[in-house]
Every structure is written in structure tokens, then in C-alpha cells.
Amino acid sequence: MFHHGRPSEGYAVRYIHIEACESNDFPISYPWESYLEPESHPISTMVSSRELNIGYCHSGSGILVVEDQVLPFGAGCITVVGNQASHMSRARMGTPSFWSWIWIDHHRLLAGVPDDMELLAANPFYSPEFPYVFWPQQHRGLCQMVRRIIAELNSRAFGHRVVVKSLACALLANLFRCCRDLSPGAPGERSDLDRLAPALQYMTNHYSENVDVGDLADHCNLSVTHFRRVFRAAIGRSPLQYLAHLRVRMAAAVLSDSDKPISQIAYEVGFESINTFNRQFRSVFAAAPRQWRMQHRQGAP
Numbered sequence: 644m645f646h647h648g649r650p651s652e653g654y655a656v657r658y659i660h661i662e663a664c665e666s667n668d669f670p671i672s673y674p675w676e677s678y679l680e681p682e683s684h685p686i687s688t689m690v691s692s693r694e695l696n697i698g699y700c701h702s703g704s705g706i707l708v709v710e711d712q713v714l715p716f717g718a719g720c721i722t723v724v725g726n727q728a729s730h731m732s733r734a735r736m737g738t739p740s741f742w743s744w745i746w747i748d749h750h751r752l753l754a755g756v757p758d759d760m761e762l763l764a765a766n767p768f769y770s771p772e773f774p775y776v777f778w779p780q781q782h783r784g785l786c787q788m789v790r791r792i793i794a795e796l797n798s799r800a801f802g803h804r805v806v807v808k809s810l811a812c813a814l815l816a817n818l819f820r821c822c823r824d825l826s827p828g829a830p831g832e833r834s835d836l837d838r839l840a841p842a843l844q845y846m847t848n849h850y851s852e853n854v855d856v857g858d859l860a861d862h863c864n865l866s867v868t869h870f871r872r873v874f875r876a877a878i879g880r881s882p883l884q885y886l887a888h889l890r891v892r893m894a895a896a897v898l899s900d901s902d903k904p905i906s907q908i909a910y911e912v913g914f915e916s917i918n919t920f921n922r923q924f925r926s927v928f929a930a931a932p933r934q935w936r937m938q939h940r941q942g943a944p
Contacts, residue, residue, distance in 0.1 A: 670748035678739040694746040695725040703740025704896040713892040717899035719779040770825035835877035851913040898936040
């Protein structure tokens with residue numbers, strides 16, 4: 644695994660590009676297991692990879708930030724990020740989240756596989772609509788396949804590479820199948836997102852606090868007016884709208900594995916009014932917080 648840092652100005656951000664699959668015969672990495680730290684340990688890096696980065700969440704909950712998207716995760720979820728998309732993760736308040744990660748070079752893996760050209764031509768990972776996080780309640784088969792791949796890789800039993808390659812091909816085919824109708828796209832211009840990375844990272848570390856737009860602009864070495872303009876053009880919403888979105892997504896993660904009252908969760912993630920929280924939550928998920936909790940509760944069918 645090779646890490647290549649890229650410095651940035653303003654708020655300290657390190658970009659790490661990972662290339663984990665060195666073998667043409669077996670373009671799948673062995674698992675890397677670690678904890679995602681909660682907000683008491685600030686995020687200092689953003690990660691990207693040419694290969695598919697597939698994660699399995701064993702425990703805990705939190706948010707995954709991919710480029711301009713913020714997505715909640717919980718135990719049993721898998722995450723799928725590729726195409727050099729910059730991403731970072733944050734476990735929910737006070738509780739670390741335990742993960743296993745693998746990397747798959749899907750171009751090399753699918754070389755010679757029947758229908759591989761159709762799969763690659765319909766690559767959904769370039770779509771702006773790609774979900775990145777797959778919950779077991781809606782995608783149990785995908786999550787189980789990732790668990791089996793990780794178990795086989797960890798066992799290193801006789802023939803495990805044959806089994807893993809077969810499972811990985813099936814996983815990719817099923818990912819393509821469930822996402823093949825997404826709008827096609829291609830990696831966009833990264834310059835604005837790179838310029839905004841310090842602000843995005845700061846908000847991810849301090850989402851529950853009062854955040855001043857002027858401070859965010861300073862982190863990016865931009866004037867407030869220019870920062871607001873660049874932010875809306877790149878993210879599609881204002882900085883404070885993005886912050887509210889971030890808070891809602893973290894609240895959703897907490898709801899999935901916590902018995903805390905909804906009002907307490909709302910205040911802990913930074914909302915001053917339960918009515919505002921409920922309204923924002925419905926606008927993001929088209930469901931009330933209580934309904935989301937029932938649908939995404941750990942262990943729910």
C-alpha cells in the first residue's frame with residue numbers, strides 16, 4: 644500500500660492516494676482493519692484511490708463524506724468508493740466504529756470475464772447518483788457477500804483466492820445490476836472541491852458547534868463573497884445549508900444504533916430547535932426521525 648501526500652493551504656488537510664492492488668493475477672487487497680475515531684479525534688486526512696475501496700462496518704455508526712455528499716452508516720453497512728473520489732469518515736459522538744476495508748481493481752478483475760465490457764461500459768461508480776453506502780435492510784445480499792470475502796481473505800484457507808475472485812466478480816455484477824439505471828457521469832472538475840476541502844473537513848470535525856462562514860472562508864484563503872460563490876457552485880447549496888445537511892446525516896447515524904431520545908440527538912448534533920430538526924430531517928430522508936429509526940435500526944429485518 645503506497646501513500647502519497649499532497650499539501651494544501653489553510654486548515655491542515657492531507658490527501659492520501661492509496662494503491663493497494665499490485666497483482667494482476669489477484670487484484671484484491673487483503674483486509675485492513677481499524678477503528679474510525681469519534682469527533683474527539685479530528686479528521687486530518689482525505690483519502691482517494693484508483694481502485695474500489697469497499698468497507699464493512701462491524702460496529703458503531705457515523706457519516707461518510709464523499710466529495711460533496713454526506714451519508715450515514717451503521718453496523719452491517721458496506722461502503723463502496725472509487726474513481727479517485729476524495730472521502731473521509733467520522734464515527735458518531737463518543738463511540739468509535741470498527742471497520743474492515745479491502746480494495747479491488749475491478750478493471751483487472753473483470754478482464755476476460757463474460758460480459759465484462761458491458762459491465763465496464765455501464766460503470767455506475769461514475770454516476771453522481773451512486774449511493775456509496777448500502778444498508779443491510781435494503782441490500783442484505785451485497786453486505787453478506789462483502790462479509791464472506793473478508794472472512795475468506797482473513798482465513799487464507801486453501802483455495803481462498805479462487806473463492807474470493809468468484810465472490811468479488813459476483814459482488815461487482817450485483818452492484819452494477821442494482822445501479823445500472825443511474826444517470827451516467829464522469830469525474831468532474833476537482834479544482835473547486837480541492838479548494839473547499841479545508842472548509843468541508845472543518846465542518847465534518849465541528850458540525851455540532853456554531854460555525855462561522857467567515858472562518859470557513861479563511862480556512863480556504865478566500866474572501867467570504869468568493870467562498871460563498873465557489874461553495875454553492877461546487878456543492879449545490881450554501882455553506883450553512885450544507886452544515887444542516889451534515890448534522891441531519893449524523894443524527895440519522897445515531898438513530899440507527901442509539902436509544903437516545905430524538906430531541907437529545909437533535910441538540911447534540913447542533914440543532915437548537917426540535918421543530919427545525921424534524922423539518923430538515925424530513926426534507927433529506929422523506930421520513931420522520933422515528934420512522935427512519937425503525938427502518939434502519941441495527942438488527943431490523
